[in-house]
Amino acid sequence: MKVAGSYTFEAPQKTVWEALQNPTVLSSVLPGCDRLEEVGENQFEGELNIKVGPVQGKFKGRVEMCDLNEPNSFTLKIDGQGSTGFVKATAKVELEGTGESTVMNYDSDAQVGGRIASVGQRLLDSSAKAIVQQSLQGMHELTKVVSQSGTEGGEASAAVAEAAVDFEAPTQAEFAAKVAKEVAKDVVPRPLVIGGLIIVVLIALYLLLF
Amino acid sequence: MIPAQFDYHSPGSLEEALSLLEQLGDEAKILAGGHSLIPAMRFRLAMPENLVDINGLTDLDYIREADGWLAIGALTRESALEESQLVQDRYPLLADTAEVIADPLVRNLATVGGNLAHADPANDHPATMLAYGAEIAVQGPGGARTILIDEFFTGLFETSMAANEILTEIRIPEPGAGSGGAYLKVERKVGDYAISAAAVQLTMDGDTCTGIRIGLTNVSPSPIRATEAEKVLTGQVLNEELIEVAGQAASDQSDPSPDLRGSVEYKRDLTRVVTKRAIAKAVERAKGAAS
Amino acid sequence: MSKHTITLTVNGEEVSREVEARMLLVHFIREHLDLTGTHIGCDTTSCGACTVSMNGAAVKSCTVFAVQANGATLETIESVATNGDLHPLQEGFWEKHGLQCGYCTPGMIMSARHLLEKNNNPTEEEIRWGISGNLCRCTGYNKIVEAIQYAAEKLQQETAEEATQ
Numbered sequence: 001m002k003v004a005g006s007y008t009f010e011a012p013q014k015t016v017w018e019a020l021q022n023p024t025v026l027s028s029v030l031p032g033c034d035r036l037e038e039v040g041e042n043q044f045e046g047e048l049n050i051k052v053g054p055v056q057g058k059f060k061g062r063v064e065m066c067d068l069n070e071p072n073s074f075t076l077k078i079d080g081q082g083s084t085g086f087v088k089a090t091a092k093v094e095l096e097g098t099g100e101s102t103v104m105n106y107d108s109d110a111q112v113g114g115r116i117a118s119v120g121q122r123l124l125d126s127s128a129k130a131i132v133q134q135s136l137q138g139m140h141e142l143t144k145v146v147s148q149s150g151t152e153g154g155e156a157s158a159a160v161a162e163a164a165v166d167f168e169a170p171t172q173a174e175f176a177a178k179v180a181k182e183v184a185k186d187v188v189p190r191p192l193v194i195g196g197l198i199i200v201v202l203i204a205l206y207l208l209l210f
Numbered sequence: 211m212i213p214a215q216f217d218y219h220s221p222g223s224l225e226e227a228l229s230l231l232e233q234l235g236d237e238a239k240i241l242a243g244g245h246s247l248i249p250a251m252r253f254r255l256a257m258p259e260n261l262v263d264i265n266g267l268t269d270l271d272y273i274r275e276a277d278g279w280l281a282i283g284a285l286t287r288e289s290a291l292e293e294s295q296l297v298q299d300r301y302p303l304l305a306d307t308a309e310v311i312a313d314p315l316v317r318n319l320a321t322v323g324g325n326l327a328h329a330d331p332a333n334d335h336p337a338t339m340l341a342y343g344a345e346i347a348v349q350g351p352g353g354a355r356t357i358l359i360d361e362f363f364t365g366l367f368e369t370s371m372a373a374n375e376i377l378t379e380i381r382i383p384e385p386g387a388g389s390g391g392a393y394l395k396v397e398r399k400v401g402d403y404a405i406s407a408a409a410v411q412l413t414m415d416g417d418t419c420t421g422i423r424i425g426l427t428n429v430s431p432s433p434i435r436a437t438e439a440e441k442v443l444t445g446q447v448l449n450e451e452l453i454e455v456a457g458q459a460a461s462d463q464s465d466p467s468p469d470l471r472g473s474v475e476y477k478r479d480l481t482r483v484v485t486k487r488a489i490a491k492a493v494e495r496a497k498g499a500a501s
Numbered sequence: 502m503s504k505h506t507i508t509l510t511v512n513g514e515e516v517s518r519e520v521e522a523r524m525l526l527v528h529f530i531r532e533h534l535d536l537t538g539t540h541i542g543c544d545t546t547s548c549g550a551c552t553v554s555m556n557g558a559a560v561k562s563c564t565v566f567a568v569q570a571n572g573a574t575l576e577t578i579e580s581v582a583t584n585g586d587l588h589p590l591q592e593g594f595w596e597k598h599g600l601q602c603g604y605c606t607p608g609m610i611m612s613a614r615h616l617l618e619k620n621n622n623p624t625e626e627e628i629r630w631g632i633s634g635n636l637c638r639c640t641g642y643n644k645i646v647e648a649i650q651y652a653a654e655k656l657q658q659e660t661a662e663e664a665t666q
Binding site: 211212213214215216217218220241244245248249251252253261263265289293312313314315316318319400401 | 502503505521522523525528544545546547549552558559560561563564565566568569571612616619630631632633634635
Binding site for chain 1: 239246247250253254255256257258328329330331332365366367368403431467468469470471
């Protein structure tokens with residue numbers, strides 16, 4: 001199946017790109033993320049516990065970033081397995097920055113198999129869209145705050161923390177708060193949050209597809 | 211497969227059920243008809259740790275008209291709707307809908323409340339309740355509240371109910387003179403989910419449509435009203451050309467996902483057709499009921 | 502994790518057993534009660550081979566937990582014949598060749614019985630509608646419909662005869 005679209009972030013392109021590298025940020029941002037570790041250069045391994053309505057599943061997987069063309073584009077290769085099925089996906093991500101905002105275009109091809117693909121076939125597409133939307137919205141709110149706060153370090157983190165607490169993703173109120181906590185803890189500079197979104201979207205997709 | 215293990219609770223009253231939900235939190239699911247939940251559990255796609263069986267709350271099983279509303283208890287079985295003379299006579303849109311939900315065996319257990327609370331975009335009642343402009347009564351630890359149907363569905367499998375609330379009643383405003391309604395569902399085989407379906411409830415004054423609401427089934431991540439189509443027809447003299455325009459508007463507003471039931475293009479065009487035909491049927495019934 | 506003792510009336514007899522909460526009613530009937538006339542034909546609540554009568558309504562027992570049947574009155578296909586005499590439905594399936602492999606038949610009969618209890622003179626369309634929750638892979642349904650029509654006629658005759666006695 002194909003999952004494609006674009007999203008605009010209110011942050012400069014370079015900061016969006018730079019943000020891609022921090023697994024701590026990502027693990028706070030990904031819905032139901034129990035673990036996300038960098039295991040090699042541009043390689044991540046993680047565990048996610050994702051819920052759509054009454055259906056939920058735990059998934060383990062690898063995500064590899066390749067064809068890095070800093071700061072414009074890269075390709076993600078996703079390979080995930082769960083008790084409910086598996087997914088293999090390739091996603092191309094392109095960033096187009098103009099001043100203080102960046103348009104992210106994503107285009108991915110995913111192969112889904114296993115129980116979730118057969119029993120849940122009718123929901124794969126809409127579930128993918130729903131999770132992508134939630135992740136993008138969540139990240140966007142946070143990045144807007146960071147961008148607008150105009151400061152680095154502690155103050156930026158505090159602003160993000162506040163925004164994250166107020167912002168409620170429809171099904172995952174908790175992950176937004178968690179992001180705030182993690183971001184505040186690490187005193188992460190604002191750009192990292194944005195880049196996390198891109199990975200979130202794609203990993204969330206794979207998760208969603210189980 | 212065999213479902214994963216869980217703890218089973220069978221409260222005897224609404225208060226008991228609410229307090230159980232409060233206690234058990236996130237890991238509890240309500241069991242009513244169970245014909246969406248149990249199939250998911252049998253595949254271990256859903257594995258709630260606790261089930262709160264509300265089938266014992268038998269005073270939530272009723273259909274009655276009072277004070278200008280049709281009140282349906284949340285635990286009312288679909289088969290009861292099908293067999294209700296009151297519904298057949300005065301709420302044809304609802305009667306049309308109840309008949310095409312799954313199959314007769316499922317309808318003996320499936321509940322109206324469950325169909326709405328589960329918020330599966332493929333369920334049939336959401337579109338119908340949107341077309342009726344229904345109200346949903348829920349109860350929580352803080353007391354009872356009413357949610358307008360336009361604010362009820364918020365996303366894929368999501369409603370504006372809180373996790374610790376229970377849906378207790380559905381209220382449909384009594385249709386006035388010149389009202390008509392129809393539900394038209396196209397499915398691959400009997401008992402299936404819709405490829406596309408349209409619920410229409412309208413009022414006619416001669417040949418003029420004075421009010422109309424249209425709900426669409428299974429052509430968007432969350433049940434939607436075809437508001438653009440409604441705008442085309444409200445206050446207008448209805449004729450075939452205008453209804454065709456409305457059908458197209460509904461099609462354009464829909465956002466179907468491709469799956470084994472059809473491609474985006476097919477579902478979109480089918481939406482146009484079922485909307486048109488449901489409108490035509492509703493008009494026919496409205497004119498027949500003009501009094 | 503929870504185990505429950507359930508007590509229910511099955512085919513006229515009271516039974517009491519301890520079951521896990523997650524045990525499906527169809528498994529309870531087949532494995533705990535040795536009533537294997539009720540069949541499992543799918544995994545998706547589609548086929549109706551598991552149809553039983555619970556509190557007077559025909560339901561798919563694969564989509565009900567046994568614990569939900571606590572205090573209920575259950576009837577399975579084994580209860581349809583009385584004292585060894587075939588019910589008109591069973592006779593109809595025999596006379597009209599309403600079965601080939603027989604796998605869907607118990608479910609068909611339980612659904613048809615429920616239909617005829619609510620509507621003793623169904624049209625062909627009403628019969629087809631009434632059994633639309635039961636799938637058959639062998640017969641193409643026509644002989645099943647004829648079997649039910651046979652039974653409807655026979656039941657009406659019997660009622661008429663009883664009335665004149």
